[in-house]
Amino acid sequence: MTDQAPIIVWFRDDLRLSDHPALHAAARSGAPVLCLYLLDEHSKQIKAPQARPMGGATRWWLAQSLRALSARIDAIGGTLVLRQGAAAKVIPALAREIDASHVYWNEIAQAPHLAIADDVTEALADLDIGTESFAGDLLTHPNTIRMKEGRGLRVFTPFFKRILAMGGPAKPVPAPKKLIAAPKVKSDKLDDWKLEPSKPDWAGGLRESWTPGEVAAHRLLKAFLKNIQGYAADRDRPDRDGTSRLSPHLRFGEISPRQIWHAAQFTADEHPKLQSDIGKFLSELGWRDFCRHLLFDIPDLATRNLQESFDDFPWKTDRKALKAWQRGLTGYPIVDAGMRELWHTGVMHNRVRMVVASFLVKHLLIDWRHGEAWFWDTLVDADNGSNPANWQWVAGSGADAAPYFRVFNPILQGEKFDPDGDYVRRWVPELNNLSAKLVHQPWTATPMELKEAGIKLGSDYPMPIIDHKEGRDRALKAYKTIRSS
């Protein structure tokens, strides 16, 4: 028993018990702890253009992740309370309801979330209730890596060098073994939030592909580190299981970047021959921070070209082509495989993300914001930083971006990174019987070869919606217009 007033721990994109600094501090205080998850679609900052509601795939993931978190909290004697509404209204009301002394949370270093947290702090201060926020969603806080004039770095390599020079992130903190339960209060029913699709239920592929939650995240990390040898090369091969698949778990904070960092470093210390693969993996994790640091400085990263010259870019409006791209019916097998993988599993291999993004922006001349929005709705790892930053990187309008004149050739990319065509055949089964030579360019097959493969181009599988050379030349011409403007 304790006569201490309860502490509320406000969970957001940190749906885990271990390395959760706010929960750790609350549990250590000896006070009763109430764990809260708030579905906030009401705060004015959430409605602002710089924030946006979650997409369909992330809403599905959130429901599964909350179930997993709730079971973990129950198991150590606590309860997860679900509420809905604007944070600055709901949290103070709940704090009064249970006579809480404090509310703790982990910071999300993104402008709308910081503004919401400020409003919550102010409303609680009026009630004499204390607040504390803790860092934990990044390797380093954006305030710690600045240039002399105070701006964040816009080039990845020096950025990552700074992280390494700092000796990496702080050590993770353990999960509490036990929580003292706070007074019982009403909780929303998760099903009433309708996060999961029902009519139609399009989430079958997501259910097949994923087990959301902290336990599954750590299991994945362990298995990945055991097999990390070859990552530096295999990470570019969509036909192999060469990457960690941790991105949606990171997106929801089921595992923290510093837990991953320290586990990987431990493996590198134990197995020095894995140093270079692990170094590459850590630098990828560094890209996640880089994108978030950009977002910290540029809250409208998803809507504004970082390079202003792109504001005059002659984008085309072509609904038919956009739809063909979204549905995986462009006639370019590697592009179509990626788009179908995305629709089925909620993720797409990184190499293929670059290829499909380049195809949309360069071959089809469709504004990167349309692609970003589609990814936002369909990715289970849709991230406020990584998604727009990578789209702008591919488009050429971003920070440290690929030059616009570098146009990925979808045939060569397929041949290089999916040499036997296994990835394409997995997601575009119409092309199953084509040889490795033809599977990335079926339109070059002879009528006999097509017949033998049992495929009619134009009806079973589309002809390319644009010729590669024509698309490339058109993209370069468009690029010249902004370069000379």
Ligand code: FAD
């Ligand atoms: P691993 O290779 O195992 O990498 C480990 C972790 O490093 C990833 O989980 C991720 O957190 C981080 N990471 C790796 N590559 C990148 C990168 N290029 N940028 C930022 N972080 C990276 N990643 C997202 O998490 N959310 C997104 O919304 C997202 N949108 C993207 C859009 C485009 C157009 C492109 C080209 C890339 C995008 N990425 C995004 C980055 C990357 O494709 C995914 O992080 C990666 O495919 C996830 O697979 P993994 O966890 O197996 O990666």
